[in-house]
Amino acid sequence: MGWLMRRCSQCGEYTIKKDKCPRCGGATYIPHPAKFSPDDKYAKYKGMMRQKAR
Numbered sequence: 226m227g228w229l230m231r232r233c234s235q236c237g238e239y240t241i242k243k244d245k246c247p248r249c250g251g252a253t254y255i256p257h258p259a260k261f262s263p264d265d266k267y268a269k270y271k272g273m274m275r276q277k278a279r
């Protein structure tokens with residue numbers, strides 16, 4: 226369940242708390258960048274549509 230972890234922007238502490246860090250009360254964020262971009266997905270979809278049309 227690593228993707229549930231959030232990281233404190235103040236002290237860098239990892240936490241499962243959504244709103245704030247249990248240690249310093251700082252704001253948390255999700256440290257995982259999105260690995261796929263929706264643009265790529267749509268581009269692929271468009272290509273499939275084009276192939277089907279012909």
Ligand SMILES: [Zn+2]
Pocket residue numbers: 233234235236237238246247248249250251
């Ligand atoms: Zn903190």
